[in-house]
Amino acid sequence: MQDSNRIKIVFTGCVGAGKSTAITTISEKSVISTEVKPSEASVIKRKPTTTVAMDYGELTLEGGDKLHLYGTPGQRRFEFMTDLLTKGALGLIVLIDNTHEDPLDELDYYLNLNHSFLLQRPAVIGVTHYDQTIQPSIDDYYDALAERGDPWPVVRADARSLADVKLLLNTLLAILEYG
């Protein structure tokens, strides 16, 4: 899975943002996920299970090639997985749960974590759980990105919706092609 010739896109972002859900929503095959009971206090509060190691799903492309989709674990002690998973990826979908205590701080954290990858490759920011709270607003995300000098698009997305997950991927492709 660390083979850098693989065609792959990585979903990253905070605990409970919907990385596992998004990959399950779009993947052809049933997703390989390593869900366990969370051990970090901040996670226990939010969800009954969390991903350790990674999520994996795939889509078959014309000619038999596969698009490999990876999801990173949200718990911060698995941070080291990020470098392994993003190696050779086309780009990054950063999912942020808008109901998180400080979503903009989470955004900052994941962009910093992937700083060197993002010098070469693009990201799309997907804001999930926006149906539950509209604060911070999408404009607040853009302000935060502008402060960092990052050009990435911010898209409201529900990880359970196929159309939304497709929109995230399509936006990433648009930047790869035209950005």
Place this chain on the structure above:
Amino acid sequence: MGIIFLGNYIFSNLVKGVVEREMSVEKLTIKLLGFSAPEMERFSAILALAESRLQQAWQMTTAEDADFFLLPSEQLKASLAADISAARCLFYTDDPAIGNLILSDCHKIPRINSLINVLNHRGAQKTIEITANAEAIPEPASPSSGESAPPAPIESQPAPSANDQPADTANFAPDHGLLSALLEHHATPILIKANTVVICVDPSQKLYYCPLSLTQLIPYFDPGIAPQVKPISVPEMQELVGKAKLPPQPLNNLIWYITFKTSQGRLLQGTAPEDIVRLLHWPDLTIPECGHYAKLAAFMHSNTMRLADIAKTTSYPPASVYDFYNACTVVGMTEKADTVQVHEKVADLKQQTVLRKIRDRLKF
């Protein structure tokens, strides 16, 4: 994608004269075959929007009989409506080479001007047929009855242009209807009533409240509708939206979408195709249809270019580039520049093939 009508019968001045004298057809009916409920809803919305500019009254019907039938594509005619004469069928098609083309978007929302052209041509023709046959046997209306070949053209005129530029004005000015009411400066919340719909706007928070979705609101975008605007207090607004349990929506999305839908391929007043522009912010790609402009948005976000060259380079039709540019400009997301700045990309053919394959797989 577009709509065509089969046969190449042109609406002539001669026909028009007769139609104006002899409005024997009160309402022409159109039945949609093979469309999903949301697609029918969108067609109905555009038909309602077009109403004031149609020479006949048109009505969608679900009855078995209809004057005209709209089909998703010519290919489906065989299975869905084999026994209806070609003269009574209108189609969606992808083939831009066919005359009398109406551009429609990927959601099968026809462009209003094109819809008006086609329905006016076909409606006039139908009216003259009925007028001519007034004393003869009327054309069988049931799809199951046998029908003759379509009548010969009355006059050979060039088919209406496939490019969707409206004839009336060359430029788009956002100074009418709902759009103009939304763009005016308001110090307090307002209630806007456009025909039967009421929209509550909170300018300070840049939010609006409305029970209808953006696509359901399309009929109220008609620049011919003069909306009533009533200022209200913040507590009044809170009570109103609280009672109706309306969720707040970004006001810029409404303004973006009205501009996008009503521009109709006309460039915003005060802008020329030679103007050099750039996109400062990404529009909300979840606005209906906007997601299909992600490539254009990505391109305009990283390149500063003449509008005319953007269309050429990205292969989006100029009309679509203008609609998109207008919508982004009206919400303050674009900027004009003095010099062109092109972000040179190293063409990576292998990656381009991969991207195309992914895009095909996603069928976006």
